[in-house]
Amino acid sequence: MGQSPSPFDPLKIGGIEIPGRVYKAATSETSADEDGFVTDRLLLFYERMARGGTPMMITGNMYAGPLGKSTQNMTGIEADEKIPGLRRLTDRVHELGSLIFGQVSHCGRQVVAHLMGFEAVSASAVNEPTMGTQPRPLTLAEIDNVVEEFGAAGARASEAGFDGIEIHGGHGYLISQFLTPHTNRRSDAYGGGFENRTRLMVEVLRAVRAAVGPAFPIVLKLNGDDSLVGRRGLGTDELVRVGRLAQDEGCDAIEVSVGHYESGFRMCAGSFEGFYREFLEHGSGQDMTRLRQAVLRLLHPLLDRVSGRMWPPREGFNLAYSRRFKKELDIPVICVGGFQSVEAIAGALERGDADAVSSGRQFIADPFFYRHLREGRTGPTCDFCNRCLARTGYEPVDCYNPTVRAAKEALLREVGE
Numbered sequence: 001m002g003q004s005p006s007p008f009d010p011l012k013i014g015g016i017e018i019p020g021r022v023y024k025a026a027t028s029e030t031s032a033d034e035d036g037f038v039t040d041r042l043l044l045f046y047e048r049m050a051r052g053g054t055p056m057m058i059t060g061n062m063y064a065g066p067l068g069k070s071t072q073n074m075t076g077i078e079a080d081e082k083i084p085g086l087r088r089l090t091d092r093v094h095e096l097g098s099l100i101f102g103q104v105s106h107c108g109r110q111v112v113a114h115l116m117g118f119e120a121v122s123a124s125a126v127n128e129p130t131m132g133t134q135p136r137p138l139t140l141a142e143i144d145n146v147v148e149e150f151g152a153a154g155a156r157a158s159e160a161g162f163d164g165i166e167i168h169g170g171h172g173y174l175i176s177q178f179l180t181p182h183t184n185r186r187s188d189a190y191g192g193g194f195e196n197r198t199r200l201m202v203e204v205l206r207a208v209r210a211a212v213g214p215a216f217p218i219v220l221k222l223n224g225d226d227s228l229v230g231r232r233g234l235g236t237d238e239l240v241r242v243g244r245l246a247q248d249e250g251c252d253a254i255e256v257s258v259g260h261y262e263s264g265f266r267m268c269a270g271s272f273e274g275f276y277r278e279f280l281e282h283g284s285g286q287d288m289t290r291l292r293q294a295v296l297r298l299l300h301p302l303l304d305r306v307s308g309r310m311w312p313p314r315e316g317f318n319l320a321y322s323r324r325f326k327k328e329l330d331i332p333v334i335c336v337g338g339f340q341s342v343e344a345i346a347g348a349l350e351r352g353d354a355d356a357v358s359s360g361r362q363f364i365a366d367p368f369f370y371r372h373l374r375e376g377r378t379g380p381t382c383d384f385c386n387r388c389l390a391r392t393g394y395e396p397v398d399c400y401n402p403t404v405r406a407a408k409e410a411l412l413r414e415v416g417e
């Protein structure tokens with residue numbers, strides 16, 4: 001009674017109990033086939049972590065509708081034909097004793113639209129500078145359609161055997177574009193004051209809840225700060241208020257992150273060693289203008305160093321935000337951001353800064369991270385170079401740091417793969 005939980009204690013989220021408090025955070029897999037269907041490669045990514053005893057894994061973002069797809073080879077949950085493949089994934093994970101939540105998203109303006117072959121949409125026509133995308137505002141009928149798409153995706157997630165759903169309300173994705181005054185300049189019922197900017201989120205939560213029933217866990221990923229310096233981004237006070245509204249709407253947990261794409265790399269703070277070269281040669285740098293490519297070719301070592309200084313990695317880099325959500329919410333709060341040691345995770349739980357944590361890059365480096373934490377053993381350790389991120393949308397998610405990858409391959413041989 002009153003004792004602080006350990007990283008290995010169970011946590012109840014909605015109608016289910018998860019046997020641990022360290023989860024795999026969503027990292028887009030770039031491992032579906034070109035039409036968004038589950039492949040063996042995608043299965044393998046989750047099988048490894050399930051074999052490593054990970055209590056719960058959140059998939060990379062899956063598009064709820066065709067205009068929500070942000071990259072090639074992203075997994076889709078936008079059509080009933082996707083259900084059998086997704087069912088194969090959840091069955092396999094369950095056979096191995098783990099739980100899996102499906103993350104559902106709509107990218108809105110955060111897409112290189114001409115590469116995807118469609119027009120980008122958003123709350124308003126606000127240019128996305130990192131991708132050079134000029135979106136058009138969604139019409140009211142299209143907003144209704146987006147809400148329906150999320151609801152239908154929820155129904156498919158439940159039918160496909162997922163243990164819960166995570167709605168992506170952070171990182172400057174469509175719901176976050178509506179929440180944030182910088183990206184939402186609408187003057188209709190979806191723009192302006194708090195109630196209007198949160199309307200899309202509320203309607204999505206209601207549609208998903210109606211589709212999945214009362215016991216199915218719904219998690220919302222939300223920023224703890226938009227980190228849009230000099231623009232009209234949301235700070236922690238208002239985002240906590242958004243979290244409270246989500247709780248009132250029946251959301252079962254909040255995962256706290258930070259930043260839009262145009263905030264820079266706060267959401268993936270790191271060392272950036274080799275990042276920009278990787279991005280140029282193996283990521284979306286390949287599709288940039290010749291001018292941008294020439295700048296990168298010339299300046300990549302400098303850009304690595306500057307980024308590493310601006311956004312240095314730190315364990316629990318979103319804890320200052322999750323602590324605020326914890327103070328004001330009654331539902332579980334999951335904190336993501338830089339976790340890779342039992343000390344940092346146990347410390348966060350002991351201080352009551354979060355009820356659970358999630359890790360993205362550390363699990364990419366070491367799929368057996370959870371087992372290693374339990375055994376007090378150090379496995380391959382992510383150095384946050386972000387080369388995995390540099391290849392997103394171009395190559396299957398994996399560790400592309402030569403040293404860490406060698407350690408990962410040695411581990412996989414050791415476990416008989």
Ligand SMILES: Cc1cc2nc3c(=O)[nH]c(=O)nc-3n(C[C@H](O)[C@H](O)[C@H](O)COP(=O)(O)O)c2cc1C
Nearest residue numbers: 025026027028060061336337338359360361388389
């Ligand atoms: C390769 C890669 C892909 C990612 N894809 C997603 C995604 O699909 N959905 C999402 O909410 N966050 C995504 N993220 C962000 C992570 O979920 C997480 O918030 C971030 O990496 C910080 O956690 P970490 O320090 O434990 O990696 C991605 C991060 C990386 C590195």
